[in-house]
Amino acid sequence: MSTLEGLATALEGVVGSAHLLTNAAVAEYAIDGVLPTMVVLPTDEGQITEVLRLASEHQATVFPRGGGSHTFMGQTPSRVDLVLSVQGLQRQLAYEPADLTMTVQAGMRFVGLQRTLRDSGQFLALDPAVTAMTTVGGVVATNVSGPRRLLYGTARDVLLGVTVMTIDGRRTKAGGRVVKNVTGYDLNKLYIGSLGTLAIIVELTCKLHPLPPGELTLAISCAGQADLAPMLQTILQLPLRLNSLELLNVTACEMLAMHADLSPAKIGYMLIARVEGTPAVTQRQSQRLTEALRHLPLTRAASVHVCSAVEQERLWSALGDLIRGASGPATAPDGMVVKVSLLMSALPAFCQDVQETATHFDTAWSIVAHAGSGIAYVCIPVSNPEASDVERLLAYLQALEGCVARCQGRRVVARAPVAVKQQCQVWGPPGDDFALMRAIKASFDPQHRLNPGRFLGGL
Amino acid sequence: MEKHLLQELAAIVAPMPVLSAPEEMLVYECDGHTLDKAPPSAVVFPSTTEQVVAIVKLANKYNLPFVARGAGTGLSGGALALDGGIVIEMCRMNKILEIDYANQRAVVQPGLVNLHLSLAVADAGYYYAPDPSSQGSCTIGGNVAENSGGPHTLKYGVTTNHVLGLEVVLPDGAVVHFGGPTLDTPGYDLTGLFVGSEGTFGIVTKVTVRLLRKPQAWKTVLAFFPSVEAASSAVSGIIGAGIIPGALEMMDNLAIQAVEGAIQAGLPLDAGALVLIELDGIADGMEEDAARITAICQQHGCQGVRVAQDEAERALLWKGRKEAFGAVGRLSPNYYTHDGVIPRTRLPEALHRLQQISATYGLRIANVFHAGDGNLHPLVLYDERDTEEVKRVLQAGEAILRTCVDLGGVLSGEHGIGLEKKNCMPWLFTDDDLEIMYRLRQLFNPQQLCNPGKIIPLRGRCRCGAVTAEDTVTPAVQAAVAAALEGAHVHT
Numbered sequence: 001m002s003t004l005e006g007l008a009t010a011l012e013g014v015v016g017s018a019h020l021l022t023n024a025a026v027a028e029y030a031i032d033g034v035l036p037t038m039v040v041l042p043t044d045e046g047q048i049t050e051v052l053r054l055a056s057e058h059q060a061t062v063f064p065r066g067g068g069s070h071t072f073m074g075q076t077p078s079r080v081d082l083v084l085s086v087q088g089l090q091r092q093l094a095y096e097p098a099d100l101t102m103t104v105q106a107g108m109r110f111v112g113l114q115r116t117l118r119d120s121g122q123f124l125a126l127d128p129a130v131t132a133m134t135t136v137g138g139v140v141a142t143n144v145s146g147p148r149r150l151l152y153g154t155a156r157d158v159l160l161g162v163t164v165m166t167i168d169g170r171r172t173k174a175g176g177r178v179v180k181n182v183t184g185y186d187l188n189k190l191y192i193g194s195l196g197t198l199a200i201i202v203e204l205t206c207k208l209h210p211l212p213p214g215e216l217t218l219a220i221s222c223a224g225q226a227d228l229a230p231m232l233q234t235i236l237q238l239p240l241r242l243n244s245l246e247l248l249n250v251t252a253c254e255m256l257a258m259h260a261d262l263s264p265a266k267i268g269y270m271l272i273a274r275v276e277g278t279p280a281v282t283q284r285q286s287q288r289l290t291e292a293l294r295h296l297p298l299t300r301a302a303s304v305h306v307c308s309a310v311e312q313e314r315l316w317s318a319l320g321d322l323i324r325g326a327s328g329p330a331t332a333p334d335g336m337v338v339k340v341s342l343l344m345s346a347l348p349a350f351c352q353d354v355q356e357t358a359t360h361f362d363t364a365w366s367i368v369a370h371a372g373s374g375i376a377y378v379c380i381p382v383s384n385p386e387a388s389d390v391e392r393l394l395a396y397l398q399a400l401e402g403c404v405a406r407c408q409g410r411r412v413v414a415r416a417p418v419a420v421k422q423q424c425q426v427w428g429p430p431g432d433d434f435a436l437m438r439a440i441k442a443s444f445d446p447q448h449r450l451n452p453g454r455f456l457g458g459l
Numbered sequence: 460m461e462k463h464l465l466q467e468l469a470a471i472v473a474p475m476p477v478l479s480a481p482e483e484m485l486v487y488e489c490d491g492h493t494l495d496k497a498p499p500s501a502v503v504f505p506s507t508t509e510q511v512v513a514i515v516k517l518a519n520k521y522n523l524p525f526v527a528r529g530a531g532t533g534l535s536g537g538a539l540a541l542d543g544g545i546v547i548e549m550c551r552m553n554k555i556l557e558i559d560y561a562n563q564r565a566v567v568q569p570g571l572v573n574l575h576l577s578l579a580v581a582d583a584g585y586y587y588a589p590d591p592s593s594q595g596s597c598t599i600g601g602n603v604a605e606n607s608g609g610p611h612t613l614k615y616g617v618t619t620n621h622v623l624g625l626e627v628v629l630p631d632g633a634v635v636h637f638g639g640p641t642l643d644t645p646g647y648d649l650t651g652l653f654v655g656s657e658g659t660f661g662i663v664t665k666v667t668v669r670l671l672r673k674p675q676a677w678k679t680v681l682a683f684f685p686s687v688e689a690a691s692s693a694v695s696g697i698i699g700a701g702i703i704p705g706a707l708e709m710m711d712n713l714a715i716q717a718v719e720g721a722i723q724a725g726l727p728l729d730a731g732a733l734v735l736i737e738l739d740g741i742a743d744g745m746e747e748d749a750a751r752i753t754a755i756c757q758q759h760g761c762q763g764v765r766v767a768q769d770e771a772e773r774a775l776l777w778k779g780r781k782e783a784f785g786a787v788g789r790l791s792p793n794y795y796t797h798d799g800v801i802p803r804t805r806l807p808e809a810l811h812r813l814q815q816i817s818a819t820y821g822l823r824i825a826n827v828f829h830a831g832d833g834n835l836h837p838l839v840l841y842d843e844r845d846t847e848e849v850k851r852v853l854q855a856g857e858a859i860l861r862t863c864v865d866l867g868g869v870l871s872g873e874h875g876i877g878l879e880k881k882n883c884m885p886w887l888f889t890d891d892d893l894e895i896m897y898r899l900r901q902l903f904n905p906q907q908l909c910n911p912g913k914i915i916p917l918r919g920r921c922r923c924g925a926v927t928a929e930d931t932v933t934p935a936v937q938a939a940v941a942a943a944l945e946g947a948h949v950h951t
Binding site for chain 2: 096097098099100101121122143145153154156157166170171172173174176177178179180181182183184185186187188189190192193194198209210211213233236237239240241277278280281284285339341342343344345373374375409410412427428430431432433434436437439440443444455456457459
């Protein structure tokens with residue numbers, strides 16, 4: 001790229017040689033195997049402004065990056081000029097526990113933030129499957145979520161304010177530092193989940209929650225599809241402080257059993273429910289739930305296993321890994337993960353349909369669903385990611401899309417080998433609001449240089 | 460309005476009439492924000508999405524501004540038709556289209572009254588959580604436009620947290636769908652962007668909302684304090700102890716007097732402040748939390764506590780809160796409702812400064828507000844016949860909002876910016892911040908016919924500093940947007 005000539009030298013002048021990678025070290029920052037020409041690691045907002053200005057002068061494409069734990073999301077880029085990492089922006093800018101709000105720089109590590117908050121008896125109520133590298137900015141930009149969304153929602157329910165750098169290097173903010181705010185358009189929503197295609201998030205203010213006094217996890221067996229709907233509906237209608245309700249099919253149970261000491265359901269499904277409260281309160285909720293299930297006319301009585309504290313911790317961590325498809329390194333995922341959005345009531349039929357489809361291919365796919373939210377993760381194992389396997393995976397995907405369509409859902413390929421991603425629409429087909437999305441992208445990034453081509457419909 | 464235009468409008472909505480005589484349209488000159496008034500040129504009542512589309516296309520054809528209006532309870536002038544525009548009154552589109560208990564959602568038309576939705580699903584054990592004080596008359600469509608809140612938003616969030624999908628008629632008449640019945644729709648969250656856009660991005664014609672299971676139990680407690688400062692520190696103490704009640708509301712002495720005068724709930728007239736605390740959720744553990752709350756209140760100098768003994772008493776305590784604004788109307792001919800927000804921990808300081816503002820401008824200020832959120836509602840009492848006093852009311856209002864911004868807060872928590880506060884936007888946002896907002900509006904609303912003159916101050920109309928948003932949209936951006944929009948709206 002002749003236009004990139006001189007960019008490295010100029011960038012070095014801004015961030016110093018220690019914060020600019022141009023040699024073999026860029027390999028670590030590859031996106032779906034595509035090596036960036038250079039990687040810049042600014043340490044403050046002023047540097048980001050300068051970097052963006054220089055990138056603009058040289059017409060370079062810019063790929064914002066947090067900790068790099070979720071770069072597998074999205075369509076494979078055709079060319080990566082400059083990876084701009086915000087992991088050097090790690091400061092906590094404000095934390096007032098009595099206000100239940102916190103302002104941090106985008107590069108702050110998610111795990112570290114939660115540790116700080118825990119000391120004050122609080123937490124940021126997002127629980128996506130993360131790694132030690134995952135940043136708060138990354139969690140918001142990718143809008144990843146976890147089981148607790150049932151009670152606490154997703155990033156759109158906790159993000160109060162955001163400061164971004166637009167592609168022309170301007171610093172702009174939206175929202176505020178208070179928990180209730182309708183002052184101006186709600187741009188927070190626009191930046192959440194926009195995958196760095198509109199602007200680079202540099203600062204975030206989030207609403208916090210008090211840590212619950214305790215939690216209790218129940219593993220509930222379910223004999224078959226016919227029992228799923230009544231069991232799910234019953235659990236969701238009981239007066240419980242239920243923060244998670246996960247649904248696992250047999251295959252998922254088996255995979256989970258490899259990581260957590262749980263006797264897997266041999267047939268049917270498993271539901272994993274987690275309730276909050278003081279020990280006395282969670283005990284009573286557990287009894288109430290068990291009692292209610294006992295009175296349901298089921299094809300086979302449900303067994304309820306109350307997890308110990310150790311079991312509970314292992315189980316939720318193993319579940320997270322399963323959803324991420326993260327038993328392998330991020331650069332060579334050993335599974336294809338498809339995230340499916342459904343109406344909650346369609347889940348039992350969907351599970352059955354997927355099971356039959358997988359059996360038809362003489363394989364087994366695991367399903368882990370946030371049952372109360374209608375979000376299902378279908379994980380398809382990949383034995384060896386070679387060309388022949390790619391053909392097979394594409395056939396699987398097509399069959400799975402049939403299941404999704406029959407249940408009137410939508411699907412996103414959350415994770416897949418690059419060769420598969422190159423031959424499918426990762427985010428699925430856009431809707432009738434896509435012209436507006438394109439116009440929004442064009443107004444933020446007229447030259448299409450910010451994480452180009454990676455989001456829905458090439459946004 | 461010209462006769463042929465009226466005829467064309469009438470043809471669209473027949474047999475519903477079109478209002479155009481000034482005396483018929485008096486009520487549409489303003490909404491709940493009564494200090495500004497603007498007469499519309501016509502008021503039209505569509506019954507279907509197709510009629511809304513036809514009206515919007517007609518307005519485009521004749522280059523007429525238009526604004527959608529729900530119940531007109533808005534408090535920032537958002538429903539005013541500036542420049543002699545058409546008011547599109549949505550109250551005829553008030554049906555519940557679908558209720559789906561299994562998936563905890565409903566699809567409704569925008570003219571549906573907020574409370575009517577909760578009433579419709581109550582027997583099945585559900586409700587719609589956002590509960591603005593005007594919920595007996597305000598509409599879901601209006602709530603979407605303003606991103607309305609209410610007392611229970613402390614725990615349950617505001618409108619945007621409960622809207623899953625929208626059908627929208629864009630300002631050029633195209634119909635689009637944002638979000639949907641399922642969660643996590645890929646792409647930009649246009650549902651989230653649209654909610655709270657105050658009618659400037661288009662007209663919502665269908666709303667998919669989340670329904671919640673009714674809490675198993677409630678516990679409603681009134682605590683009386685010698686001063687607002689003591690009450691404020693109790694509020695911080697409760698939140699700090701890790702308890703998030705369903706609602707945490709405060710009234711100062713002036714408001715207590717007004718409410719007691721209106722509904723005789725047995726409130727102590729000498730209390731400096733009262734805090735209404737409502738726990739809701741599962742019954743298990745609620746007694747313990749209530750006991751902890753009482754202890755915290757006592758630590759902060761609480762003079763007395765009253766716990767609602769039954770549903771009737773709970774309703775009475777809430778009646779006092781929900782009708783407090785109206786009750787304050789007993790104290791003076793007019794009052795101006797403000798809506799600033801501050802970080803919760805700054806409440807004592809904010810209330811102290813409100814007292815100073817009251818003294819400085821010689822105006823009585825009653826406070827009835829969402830203490831848990833730090834969402835202040837100072838009600839400035841005045842008489843609109845006294846023009847000198849009206850001037851002081853506006854000055855005091857500016858001082859109140861300045862105070863909120865100084866303390867790290869914002870201009871509005873739930874009433875919106877509308878016409879009322881747009882000139883204060885530069886206090887909080889830079890030209891660059893506002894330019895992005897302006898650009899987005901331009902993109903949804905390129906002809907600026909859909910609710911013009913709201914939210915963002917423009918040059919020439921601005922009282923508090925010049926923002927030149929028109930000039931900062933570069934030709935490159937305009938061209939890129941035009942290219943992206945080419946061939947758009949193919950789905951109409």
